[in-house]
Amino acid sequence: MQQIIRGNNKKNRKPIKTILRRDDIHKKFQQQCLSRIRKDREKKIWEKRNLNIENMKDEEMEEDIDFEKILKEEWNKFKSTYEYYGELSQEEIEKIEIEMKNETDxxxxxxxxLLYYEEQMLENTIESYQNEDKILTCPVCENGKLFENSQLELIKCSNCNFEMSNKQYNLENLGNRIEELQRNHSNTCNGDLVYSYQPEIGLFGVCMVCCGMEIV
Incomplete structure (x- = not known):
């Protein structure tokens, strides 16, 4: 990294750039790198979460991050945004890399x-519904149990990645609605509704016998 961060050439200055004092370079660049790390890391985490919520464990979080590559990419962006004199020292670069690693942790x-909190919420909710004999099986995977996460305002499944807003339905109303749809569908067809979820449509059931579709 000793050669990747150098001062700008005066003849390449552009009037639109923000001028930084020497003392502000380190602070600004550090903020930019930490913002990049947080954005990339959170995106990666939620991609994995959407693929398989239940199996996201500590060991799966461990992966190599090319901090040097990120530093180079962010420095190129930095040079196109700010006008400054001088350059960052190797010591300053190493400090920023340490901060990036700490931010990842x-x-x-x-x-x-958050995972631990959701697991506790799930256990408490299932226990509560067991006591009340009101457990609702997930209509999508038909294996997991649904629970409400009041903090995120979602109804979620303990087994698959199904989740939907609880603003329209709570667990009891959702169960009643699913029963109502199947009951109405049975009046005209002998097939059962198979449920899926798409954000743009919501929760819906499709019958493989009559090809009918019902929106929850």
Missing amino acids: IIDNEYME
């Missing part, structure tokens, strides 16, 4: 805390 810990 913070994001991972935040996510694992």
Whole structure:
């Protein structure tokens, strides 16, 4: 990294760039790198989460991050945004890289805390519904149990990645609605509704016998 960060050439200056004092270069560039790390890391985490919520464990969070590559990419962006004199020292670069690694650890810990919280919420909710004999099986995977996450305002499945807003339905109303749709469908067809979920449509059931479709 010793050669990747150099001062700008005066003849290449552009009037639209923000002029930085020497003392502000390190601070601004550090903020930019930490913002990039958080954005990339959170995107990766939620991509994995959407693929398989249940199997997102600590060991799956561990992966190599090319901090040097990120530093180079962000420095090129930095040079196109700011006008400055001088250059960052190797010591300053190393400090920024350490901060990036620390930020990655913070994001991972935040996510694992969220997972733990959701697991506790799931256990408490299932226990509550067991006591009330009101457990609702997930209509999509037909294996998991649905629970409400009041903090995220979602109804989620304990087994698959199904989740929907709880603003229209709570668990009881959702169960009643699904029963109503199947009951009405049975009046004209002997087939059962198979449920899927798409964000642009919502939760819906399709019958493989009559090809009918019902929106929950």
